[in-house]
Amino acid sequence: xxxxxxxxxxxxxxxxxxxxxxxxxxxxxxxxxxxxxxxxxxxxxxxxxxxxxxxxxxxxxxxxxxxxxxxxxxxxxxxxxxxxxxxxxxxxxxxxxxxxxxxxxxxxxxxxxxxxxxxxxxxxxxxxxxxxxxxxxxxxxxxxxxxxxxxxxxxxxxxxxxxxxx
Numbered sequence: 582x583x584x585x586x587x588x589x590x591x592x593x594x595x596x597x598x599x600x601x602x603x604x605x606x607x608x609x610x611x612x613x614x615x616x617x618x619x620x621x622x623x624x625x626x627x628x629x630x631x632x633x634x635x636x637x638x639x640x641x642x643x644x645x646x647x648x649x650x651x652x653x654x655x656x657x658x659x660x661x662x663x664x665x666x667x668x669x670x671x672x673x674x675x676x677x678x679x680x681x682x683x684x685x686x687x688x689x690x691x692x693x694x695x696x697x698x699x700x701x702x703x704x705x706x707x708x709x710x711x712x713x714x715x716x717x718x719x720x721x722x723x724x725x726x727x728x729x730x731x732x733x734x735x736x737x738x739x740x741x742x743x744x745x746x747x
Contacts, residue, residue, distance in 0.1 A: 591604045640674065
């Protein structure tokens with residue numbers, strides 16, 4: 582509801598002040614965010630009804646693309662990145678679902694790593710490990726983070742939530 586209300590408010594402001602060009606980038610960005618949210622909810626719904634069909638996929642390009650995107654976005658934080666990835670890694674998965682999960686994990690690693698901190702991304706022995714020098718999750722929340730849409734609050738930057746897909 583909030584992103585849609587935001588779009589509506591920006592359009593109202595633009596109509597009243599004739600500042601279409603100034604608010605248009607924000608409107609487009611918010612529409613893109615809403616669209617991604619709807620796509621994610623659709624995938625979750627499909628998952629609930631077992632309608633997602635997996636395919637054999639080399640996931641390394643998707644991981645590399647996500648790393649590159651968020652490295653550029655958080656360049657100002659001067660984060661040291663160490664990655665250990667094979668040349669390729671085949672996995673039976675759904676491309677969009679994997680992309681959503683990997684983007685969520687990597688974006689959180691960058692988001693919650695302090696300036697001049699470090700991130701380590703490893704794919705070895707059938708295990709993807711993403712660790713950082715961020716605040717982490719308090720042990721008392723370990724049992725609840727697997728709850729769907731669980732919201733966890735840190736005193737660092739802002740609130741965030743886990744999206745647990747099973």
